[in-house]
Amino acid sequence: MSVLIFIDQAEGHIKKSSLEALTYGAELAVQLGTNAEGIVLGEVKDDLTALGKQGVKKIQHVNNSALNHLDAQVYTKAIAEAVAATGAKVVVFSHNLSGKAIAPRLSAKLKAAMVAGAVGLPNTSGGFVVKKNVFSGKAFANISLNTDIKIISLNPNSFHITNGDGVAEVVSQNFATGVSPKIKVTAVNKVTGEVPLSEAELVVSAGRGLKGPENWGMIEEMAHLLHAATACSRAVADAGWRPHHEHVGQTGLAIAPNLYIAIGISGAIQHLAGVNRSKVIVVINKDPEAPFFKAADYGIVGDAFDVVPKMNAAIKKMKGL
């Protein structure tokens, strides 16, 4: 009856989105009156016993270098073996890049009902119903999972991380041993020295209103002061002012940070589709008719070149810098 949580690592380090999934799974286990266990695939550098802080008692670890890189087929096989070994009835993933690859495979393999992109714990009074985002953040759907084994992938940044003082027991396993991955990773190109946009809690984003790439200094300064990631609109990425991986919106990245500051972005519906799950939206635009103000929590109708440096000065003062 237990809950099994897939814990995702990159280069041996546990991802933040997995700690959210871990906390979610542990709280779900309490709700269901059962235990939560985690599963980690591949070699890790972090201390796995520390995952007890998020409330799980046991971690199943397959310490096999063949599993260091994501091959969804092999990962699915390993997790399916873990489901059989632990008797898990609910499997929790983060709806992050790996979760999107693995969770649907596991659903098809086990014929287990899945909700992709859950935003909260299930309603288990008389069924098993999970709320998820639909229509690119414009609505929610309540989905009933109608099979014995259930799979939930949790939207990143939609659940808190607890930090208790538990210590997890780590059990070494050899799931999916002897299966060689068909996908061979030949190069990893990481953007270093920045907060990854998909995991950022605070995001400072700018658009065509900035007039040219040479004017991004004040945006980067604000991001630096707030420990935020930088993002941009499609027009800016297409013009080559900023790299494509910074583009948020329907065709770019969809993000859900705690704070999204949009500077000189009008807020076309395609852009909103990528950011409307942000908890607080701040819009700075000199056009009072910019549609973005309708989706904003705070705003300033004003010239970014005047407002942003003053905000940066105020942030410095606030932080005692």
Place this chain on the structure above:
Amino acid sequence: MKILVCISKTPDTTAKIAFTDNNTKFAQDGVQWIINPYDEWYALVRAIELKEKDAGTIIHLVTAGAADAEPIIRKALALGGDEAIRINTDSHDSYYIAAQIAEVAKQGGYDLVFTGKETIDYNGSSIGGMVAELLNLPYVSLATKFELNGTTATITREIEGGEEVCEVSLPVAVSCQKGMAEARIPNMRGIMAARTKPLKVVEPAAIDALTSIVSFELPPAKAGVKLVSPDTPEELVRLLHEEAKII
């Protein structure tokens, strides 16, 4: 080389989102339907580019939908693709659709199965992975580049804070996102040719859905924007710190 491209019909990005029947159904009145943008711009166009390089390539399109999905599939054929298969069924859930597509794919002997990274209505990002599992294929999700050398594919995929390059032998299933290709517009020749391209209708296999929709709901309306004077940007910083408690 045979490529299967999965096509989904979605409401236009600008469609008004509302629900009927006690919030259990999407209100379709006045809604414009489009090819799911990720299926069209990235999956289909990349497949067409591969055919342009190697004329022996055959592209099949598959969609699961009722007769009202035909304008969408004809539009996809106008962009490119040799023939289309429509599985004559209403949408149930991701697993149901994926299992139907897998049934079609099993009969086609495809080297590549392309999907968009997700649909813009259900945002599940599920069909590609499910189809891959049902066909026992390796699956590269969220691909931003795809190159082919003989029977080896070199695929770039997104990772947190960057990209990684991987190699895999065909057959393989790939979910496609920005970077794979540039959006195209169908030309008149394509539109004329699409009218006579084969569009085969097949009946669905007996498959049970695993989930059901209990209800839809709209997010609570925003309280409205709190505007701060451009003369006092420090006041905005104070509000974010003290009121929103977010910085």
